[in-house]
Amino acid sequence: MPKIVDHAVRREEIAEALWRVVRRDGIRAASVRTVAAEAGWSAGAVRYYFPDQDGLLSFAMDLVSRRVTERVSGIEPKGSAIAIALRYLEEALPLDAERRAEFDVWMAFMAQAQAETGAGSLHEHVDTVHDGLRRLCESLLNSLADDGALKNGLDLRREAERLHALIDGLALHAAIQPERSTATRIRQILRHHLETLIA
Amino acid sequence: MPKIVDHAVRREEIAEALWRVVRRDGIRAASVRTVAAEAGWSAGAVRYYFPDQDGLLSFAMDLVSRRVTERVSGIEPKGSAIAIALRYLEEALPLDAERRAEFDVWMAFMAQAQAETGAGSLHEHVDTVHDGLRRLCESLLNSLADDGALKNGLDLRREAERLHALIDGLALHAAIQPERSTATRIRQILRHHLETLIA
DNA sequence: ACGAGACTAACACAGCTGTGCTAAAAAGGA
């Protein structure tokens, strides 16, 4: 019987090599050969797992979103409702080196996805992540509302969208100007925003 | 004497062709030859104006920011302070097809700039635009404060950063999900945010 | 008309691109 290699693990390994290339040299540099070199294999090896590079790109993009959702679903919701909300929302922000790298890659994918706008394209991954974060914002605000923690008369739908936009904006700022938009600064602003919603 | 062609105009013409390529097929497709074809000239013609493609990319990115600042500085600040603020901030948002295209291109440049992080790189353009928008947010809030329109006890520095992040987040949403995040929806949220700051 | 200056097109070159294909190596149950 043949050598057993966990197909899924190898594919993730290769996708992570792609991430490193994208982050170091941009998506323009992410060819089959450069990714193979980064992963430490021959180009043929990479192509065994990914017959064409579109599939590799799509898988690598999907892996980002899976990693994020893994991390988010690993959070234990304990503490006050507002503490829980902060904990969840922070996880979506690139506040440490690892997540900053992840976000850089995600940004490159998003930009590419804006071009390939057809069906079955990268843009579906964008929509998935985008909708996921929006729903997270909605459910966190609903939890706060159920606890009676929120101000009266808030339009929750609108507040969810506003919070969602703020999160994405803060993420962008943390990524492109990490010296100015430090982790503590970002947390301050996020906490402050939630406090304006609280009774 | 030779044929007189406005050098600057031609360069902008070529840069706009690059924009169209980036928007249609992504930054990976923006080669000297594809841009030349899009512009309707030979590759040699493009290279007459841009000796190397790094210069072309950098110019095209800079042109985006110049166009934005042109539009912003063309605004006449009339009406109430809050109307002025809304008018300015809306101009930074991709609420119509033209500005959506512009934003897509800008996003591709930002992603690429995250990779080339050295001095003299694309990232300087990102910082310029980013700082410009932040200062705009600051000055708009300051104007509102001078009019006595704002609530008491606001930390203007923090509010400026929060507003800035919200703007960037809304811009992203308008770009990647224009069906959901329509122009009117975006305006609503922005207006609502400003109203929460007003006494 | 002329010719200097501004502009254009075309080719050359080495190197990279994605993809198809083939031969070999590795691995472990029989």
Next chain:
DNA sequence: TCCTTTTTAGCACAGCTGTGTTAGTCTCGT
């Protein structure tokens, strides 16, 4: 040991890449 299956490395090919160079064309003040 052998043999099937999985995995790997390598080559080939046509086409694209950035850049250098060169020969040509156009334009317009004199």
